Amino acid sequence: MTAVWGIVNVTPDSFSDGGRFLETGAALSHARRLIADGADVLDIGAESTRPGAEPVDEAVELGRIVPLIQALAGTVPLSVDTTKPAVAHAAMAAGAAIWNDVTALGTPGAPEMAAELGCQVVLMHMQGEPRTMQHAPRYADVVGEVEAFLLARAQAAQAAGVARDRIWLDPGIGFGKTLQHNLALLAALPRLVAHGYPVLLGASRKRFIAAIDPSEADGRLGGSIAAALAGAAAGVTAVRVHDVRETVQALKVAAAIAEA
Template structure:
C-alpha cells in the first residue's frame, strides 16, 4: 500500500487504465481525483457562510475568518477545499443563490478552466507557437553597454557600427543554433538603478540588429522595450513580439501591439528600474502581482490586443527581494489561474548570486536550477542568456514531467 503523488489529469487517467477501470468509470471518477484549494480574497459574510454550507453539503469545506462567523467583520477571505466534481456541482448550486453568488459561480468556473489549461497557441505576428508540449526558450540579446549580467554587447566600442551589428547578429544566430525559440533584443538596461536611455539611442541600438536578424532567422524576434515608438519601429523592421517590462502602463503600447497583431509579454514591476529595489513591500505578494497582471491583461484586451497574443511575467527581480523571488517560483502554479502562458526571466539574477555568493558570470548552475523549477511549476517560456545549457536541462526535465 502507498500514497500516490499524482495531480496531472493525464497521469491520473493512465493509473485508472492500468488497473483496467471501465472507460465510463474513468470519466466519472477523474474529477473526484483532482483536488483544489481555491482562494477568494474578499467575500461578504453572508455570501461566505452560504458558500461554506453549500460546499459542506457536497462533502467539501470552506475556511473563513472566525470573525466572519460571529459578525465582527463584514467581509472575509475564503479558502474553498474540494475536488473537481464537487466544484462543478457547487457551481450549479451557487447559480441559484442571491448576494452575487451567481457571479461568483461564473468566476469560479473561469478560474478552474484557466488553471486546467495545458496548452496555448500563441499568436505573434506571422508566427504561431504551440506552447504546452515542451518548455520554450527566449534567448537574451542585450544591445547595451551596461547590462547587469555582463553580456551587454554594445560595450564592444572598438568595433565600427556595421561590424558591431554583424557581431551581434552572429551572436543571436548562435543562440538559434543552440535551440532558442525566440530571440529577445533589448537596447536599454533594466538593472536596478539604471538610468533611462533616450529614444534616439535605443532605436539606433536595436533597429539595425532586428532588421538584419529578421532576414536570417525564422523564429520570432522580440523587442525588450517600454517605449511605444521603439516597439513600432521594431515591428516595422521584423519583430513580431513586444516584451514590455512596464506591463503596458502606456496605452499607446497596447494600441501598437493590437494594430500590428503582435505578441506581447506583460510583466509586473514595482515602481521603475531606478527605484524598484529600494525596500520593495507588498500587502500579499502573489495576490498583489496577480491582481496587477489581471488588470493589465483586461486593459490590453479592451484596447484590442488578442487574448491569444498575451504572455504574463511576474517579474523576477523587478521590485522583489530574495524571499519574494523564491516565493514566486515556489507558487508559480497559482499564476495559471489567469489562463495565459507564463514567462520567467531568472537568468543570472541577483537572487541567485545571493544564494550562491557568485558574480553574474558564475550563476549558470543557479540559472539552470531556477529554470527547471519554473517550468516544473507552470512556466511555458524561460528567458535566458545561456541557451544551450538551459535547453538541454529542460529537455530532460520535460521528458520526466510530460
C-alpha cells in the same frame, strides 16, 4: 517542452553582459550562436532595466535595435524588449513579432499601439522603475499583488483591442522584489499559469541567486537552470535565459525523465 528565449542585450550597461554586444556585428554573431544553441525566440533589448539603470533616448534605442532585427528577420521569432510604443512599432516593421514590456504597456498609448500592431505582448510586473525598484520593495501579499496587477493589465490590454490569445504574463523576478518575494513568486507559478495566459519566466543570472549562493552574474548558471526547471515543472510556456544551450539540455533531460 518549455520554449527557450535567448537574451540579446544591445546595451553598454546590462547587469550580466553589458557592453559585450553593443556593436551590431557582435550582437549579430551572438544572436546566431543562440539560435544554433537552440533558442526558440530571441529577445532583443537596447535599454538596460537592471537596478539603477538610466533611461535611454528613443533615437539611441532605435539605432541599436532596428539594424539587428532587420538582419535577423526570418530566422526565429524575434521579441523586442522595450517600453516605448514608437520603438515597438519600428521593431515590428523591421521583422519582430513580440513586444516584451517591463511596464506591462504602462506608457501612454502603449495598449493602443499593441492593438494596432497585432503582435504578441508580454506584460511584466515591476514595482517602481529601474532606477529605484530595489530600494526596499514592500508587499503585503506579493503573490496576490503581482497576480492582481498582471490580470488588471491583461484586461486593460484587451479593452484597448489586444486579443486575449496574444497576451503573455511575466511575474518580473528581480524587478522590485527581495529574495523572499522572488522565492514566493517562483513557488506560486502554478497559480499564475492557471489563469490560462502563457507565462514567461525570466530568472536567468538574477541577483536572488547570489543571495542564496554568493556569485557574480556569470557564475549563476546552476541557479539559473534550477529556476528554469522549476518554471517548466510549474507549466510556464517559456523561460528567458542567457545560457541557451545549457538550459535547452536541462529541459530536454527533465522532459525525457517525465515521459519515461
